[in-house]
Amino acid sequence: MRTAAELARRLDLTPAERAGADAAERAGFSICITPYVLSLCHRADAACPIRRQVVPHRLELSASPGDRDDPLGEQEHELTPGLVCRYPDRALLLATDQCAVHCRFCTRRRLVGNCHELGSRTWLDRALESLRRRPQVRDVIVSGGDPLLLGTRRLVRLVASLRAVSSVETIRLATRVLAALPQRITDELVTALRPYHPLWLMTHFNHPAELTASARLACRRLADSGFPLLNQTVLLRGVNDAPDVLQRLFRSLVAERVHPYYLHQMDPATGTGHLRTPIATGLGIMAQLQGRLSGIALPKLIVDTPGGHGKVPIQPEYICRRDGGVTWLRTPWGEEVAYEDPPSSEAGGG
Numbered sequence: 038m039r040t041a042a043e044l045a046r047r048l049d050l051t052p053a054e055r056a057g058a059d060a061a062e063r064a065g066f067s068i069c070i071t072p073y074v075l076s077l078c079h080r081a082d083a084a085c086p087i088r089r090q091v092v093p094h095r096l097e098l099s100a101s102p103g104d105r106d107d108p109l110g111e112q113e114h115e116l117t118p119g120l121v122c123r124y125p126d127r128a129l130l131l132a133t134d135q136c137a138v139h140c141r142f143c144t145r146r147r148l149v150g151n152c153h154e155l156g157s158r159t160w161l162d163r164a165l166e167s168l169r170r171r172p173q174v175r176d177v178i179v180s181g182g183d184p185l186l187l188g189t190r191r192l193v194r195l196v197a198s199l200r201a202v203s204s205v206e207t208i209r210l211a212t213r214v215l216a217a218l219p220q221r222i223t224d225e226l227v228t229a230l231r232p233y234h235p236l237w238l239m240t241h242f243n244h245p246a247e248l249t250a251s252a253r254l255a256c257r258r259l260a261d262s263g264f265p266l267l268n269q270t271v272l273l274r275g276v277n278d279a280p281d282v283l284q285r286l287f288r289s290l291v292a293e294r295v296h297p298y299y300l301h302q303m304d305p306a307t308g309t310g311h312l313r314t315p316i317a318t319g320l321g322i323m324a325q326l327q328g329r330l331s332g333i334a335l336p337k338l339i340v341d342t343p344g345g346h347g348k349v350p351i352q353p354e355y356i357c358r359r360d361g362g363v364t365w366l367r368t369p370w371g372e373e374v375a376y377e378d379p380p381s382s383e384a385g386g387g
Contacts (some may be wrong), residue, residue, distance in 0.1 A: 038068065038069075038072070039062075039067065039068050039069055040062055040068065041058035041059050041061075041062050041068070042056065044058055044092065045058075047080070048075075048078060048080055048092065049080055049081045050083075050092070052095075053096070054092050054093065054095075054114050056352025057093030057095045057096070057097050057098070060093065060095070060097070060098055061093040061097070065093070065098070066097070066139060066143065066149075067139060067150050068093060068139060069136065069138055069139040069150070070139070071137050073218060073220070073251070074087065074091055074137075074216075077246060077247070078091070078092070084275065086243075086244045086277065087244065087246055087272070089275050090142065090244075090276060091139070091140060091141060092141070093141060094311060096308075097141065097308040097311075098308065099308070099310065099311075102310075104305050104307040104308070104310065105306065105343060105344075106147050106307050107147060107273070108270075108305045108306050108343050109304060109343070109344075109345050110123070110343075110346070111123075111145075111345060112345045113344075114345050116128070116164075116167045116171075117163040117164050117166075117167045118154065118160055118163070119132070119152075119164065120163075120164040122171070122174065123345050123346075124347065125173055125174075126173055126175050127173060127174060127176035127177065127178065128168065128177050128178070129178050130164055130178065131145075131148070131152075131155055131180055131181050131182065132155060132156055132179050132180070132182065132184040132195060133152070133156050133183065133184060133186060134149055134150055134151060134152040134155050134181060135149075135181045136149055136182065136186065136213065136217075136219040137183060137214050137217040138217040138377065140213070141312065142273060142303055142306070142309050142312045142313075143306065143309075144270060145181075145182075145306075146307075146308070146309075146358075148182075149181075151183055158253050161198060162181075163312050165202060168199075169202055169204075170201050172271060173205020175204060175206045175207065175281055176205075176206065176208075177207070177208050177209070177233065179195070179199070179209065179211065181211075182259045183211075183212050183213055184210050184211070184212065185210065185214045185221055185222075185226075188262070189229050189275070190229075190332045192226075192229075196208060196210075196230060196233045197233065201274040207235055208233065209237040209239050210236065210238055211237065211239040211241075211269075212238065212240065213240075213241045215252055215256060216240070216242050216247040216252060219252045219254065220255075222255035222258050227258055228262075230310050234263060234264075235265075236262050236264060237264065237267060238265070238266050238267070239268075239298070240256070240266055240267070240268045240295060241269055241270070242270065242286060242290060242295075243270050243273060243277055243286075244277050245272055245282065245285040248286070248289045248290070248293070255291050255354070257293060257294075261383050263293040265296075266295040267295070267296050268297050268299065269299045270283070270299060270336065271301045271303050272300055272303055272318070272322075273313075273314070274311065274312050274313060274314050275312070278318055280325040280326055283322060283326065284326060284329065284330060287330055288330070288334055291334045296333060297334055297335065298339055299336050299348075300319065300322075300323070300336045300337070300338045300339065300342075300357055301341065302314075302316055302319055302339065304341055305343060316340065318337050319351075320338070320352070320353050321353075323335075323352060323353055327369045328351070328369025328370065329369070337350045337352075338350065338351050338352060347353040354367075355367050357373050362377055362378035362380075363375050363376070363377050363378070364376045364378070
């Protein structure tokens, strides 16, 4: 679905949605929604959490304080077109500008659907040569766009080329297709990629309603073939900014052998302020989830600092006070418990 008229035939659009869709079709961040995702949208309820993620809104035309076209400073940190290096030991490779769905909170809305040179042979050769010159880069995250929208043979050539760089130890494929087009995870795809382990899949589920039977099957198919699965959730206003929603999501992911890896404070991409939450919201949610979810189901709350300065984990404050060698800690249930440090090596007699 790529036009406002198509959306209006399938959904009862509000005036604000219709205005947003018309603007997106003319000149804004374009509309792109798979029939599968559209089938998950409530026809009449504009508050539907799936619908809020994919249907444009008039508020996208409004700027918010701190908005940036390139919120993570990726262009400033490019080594070659599409190869971004913000950390000493890892790099981001943008393999395509195509996505199965154009999420309205997209960090790379400046790029998605508008950078067709990504993925060419020349582009890849330049990126590979840059990686060979930087043996300190051991981890490559392949993203975009969505690399799993590449044809299988093309994707395998890309992964094989990265695996041939001797200093690259880990390859991660960052993808939204398990939530947006789970039918893409075929036996053919899994069989073709399996020889290139260790190959990690970074999934992107934001709401428990996205974990349909098709999505669960896709997760199981990958997990059964030895692909470690990590999920990155974006905290979104009116979608998942409630502890009970995220608790259901994280429990459901763990049941499918997907580790909730990051809960992202939403990046301040231009036109997305209506979907962003205050940082205090995420801290409050994490405080309520602590002690109610096991460690394997509890992600890190992360702020990817504007301008490309790296990710910062944040968490509620659990230290109440310190007094000499005693630290008072607040438990998830509000109790204050003392923890006493061991004596120093001198006091302990070596």
